[in-house]
Amino acid sequence: xxxxxxxxxxxxxxxxxxxxxxxxxxxxxxxxxxxxxxxxxxxxxxxxxxxxxxxxxxxxxxxxxxxxxxxxxxxxxxxxxxxxxxxxxxxxxxxxxxxxxxxxxxxxxxxxxxxxxxxxxxxxxxxxxxxxxxxxxxxxxxxxxxxxxxxxxxxxxxxxxxxxxxxxxxxxx
Numbered sequence: 001x002x003x004x005x006x007x008x009x010x011x012x013x014x015x016x017x018x019x020x021x022x023x024x025x026x027x028x029x030x031x032x033x034x035x036x037x038x039x040x041x042x043x044x045x046x047x048x049x050x051x052x053x054x055x056x057x058x059x060x061x062x063x064x065x066x067x068x069x070x071x072x073x074x075x076x077x078x079x080x081x082x083x084x085x086x087x088x089x090x091x092x093x094x095x096x097x098x099x100x101x102x103x104x105x106x107x108x109x110x111x112x113x114x115x116x117x118x119x120x121x122x123x124x125x126x127x128x129x130x131x132x133x134x135x136x137x138x139x140x141x142x143x144x145x146x147x148x149x150x151x152x153x154x155x156x157x158x159x160x161x162x163x164x165x166x167x168x169x170x171x172x173x
Contacts, residue, residue, distance in 0.1 A: 009054075011061075025107075028102055
């Protein structure tokens with residue numbers, strides 16, 4: 001690979017790092033062609049991008065990036081694959097599901113919305129991370145709950161304010 005080619009790859013990796021808030025570093029070495037193909041298929045279905053990268057080029061891209069990767073560059077040893085995803089727990093779910101049949105991929109580390117996770121032992125914690133949409137759904141559910149109480153109280157009280165107050169006071173009592 002020439003210097004110009006390396007520079008282009010570093011620029012592309014830097015752009016990928018900038019464009020993605022959720023980045024997983026994994027080790028998929030040792031997977032045969034069929035397993036690698038199945039992993040890529042699982043990633044595609046889960047809307048996760050998977051790319052095998054050279055450690056030195058990824059490290060330079062991390063240095064060139066505006067993001068603070070903390071200890072993550074120290075995990076760049078051996079074979080490294082990068083998983084990019086819109087959701088924080090998407091790649092973790094793919095890895096966990098895939099590991100029911102195989103020992104790989106191993107999680108080296110992850111960068112999730114500016115938080116750093118190092119080591120394969122973090123996989124369960126990453127699976128449990130709620131996506132932005134899930135959190136918004138929970139907040140909306142919590143906000144709708146009092147409104148539903150008022151609506152049901154209105155219906156049961158005949159629609160009058162006095163009836164509403166009476167119904168609500170009976171519920172609290």
